[in-house]
Amino acid sequence: MGICLVSYATERYKDIYESKLKPSAGKYWRGAVSHISVTDKCTWLKATQLKPQIILDALMEHDTVLYLDSDAVIQDERINDIAGVVGDSPLACVFLNRAHWYYNISDTLIEPLTGTLYFTKEAIPFVRKWAEESLKGNKPDGEVFAECLLNTDIAAFQLPLKWAYIKDLPDGRKGGIPCHDPIVVHHQASRTRRHND
Numbered sequence: 001m002g003i004c005l006v007s008y009a010t011e012r013y014k015d016i017y018e019s020k021l022k023p024s025a026g027k028y029w030r031g032a033v034s035h036i037s038v039t040d041k042c043t044w045l046k047a048t049q050l051k052p053q054i055i056l057d058a059l060m061e062h063d064t065v066l067y068l069d070s071d072a073v074i075q076d077e078r079i080n081d082i083a084g085v086v087g088d089s090p091l092a093c094v095f096l097n098r099a100h101w102y103y104n105i106s107d108t109l110i111e112p113l114t115g116t117l118y119f120t121k122e123a124i125p126f127v128r129k130w131a132e133e134s135l136k137g138n139k140p141d142g143e144v145f146a147e148c149l150l151n152t153d154i155a156a157f158q159l160p161l162k163w164a165y166i167k168d169l170p171d172g173r174k175g176g177i178p179c180h181d182p183i184v185v186h187h188q189a190s191r192t193r194r195h196n197d
Helices: 011-019 021-028 044-049 051-061 077-086 121-134 141-150 189-196
Strands: 003-010 032-038 064-068 072-074 091-097 110-112 116-120 157-159 184-186
Touching: 003 011, 003 051, 011 021, 011 032, 021 032, 021 072, 021 077, 044 051, 044 141, 051 064, 051 116, 051 121, 051 141, 064 077, 077 091, 077 157, 110 141, 116 121, 116 157, 121 141
Parallel strands: 003 032, 003 064, 091 157
Antiparallel strands: 064 116, 072 184, 091 110, 091 116
């Protein structure tokens, strides 16, 4: 059936999708696209916690899902090569070395990023667990994703940084790891607006 590109945004952040992911996906992505509009009756945190359920729902209908946050901008047609890059792995993401990225040598965390994710049907039990755990507490999707990765037998394929390059740090500086040929650029746009949540 091919790969379905999945994203979502609340109505409040719909303009981000309209200006970032939608036009770049229309230009470069050759597969199916599923964009979900979510009610605004939730905080930024609660909206992030919906991500695994949206991915799980998509996996029930499609063999493979490529999830991109709605503020992502696809740079070129290399996006269509992801299955070949990932191979037989049921799950793929970028792992970020925070010490280098944030110019903070004392930060030893290697963080799995959830702005670009790849799943096959074999990852359904993992995604289901991620969805269940996300709704239990007050942690954003990324923290729960990292915890679930520590407690699964599924080995995540490590995508190169160019699959989820973050445009800049919260203070506006460029991240400490150069990337000259990104495939997907993330703008973390919702984080700049969430102070009202």
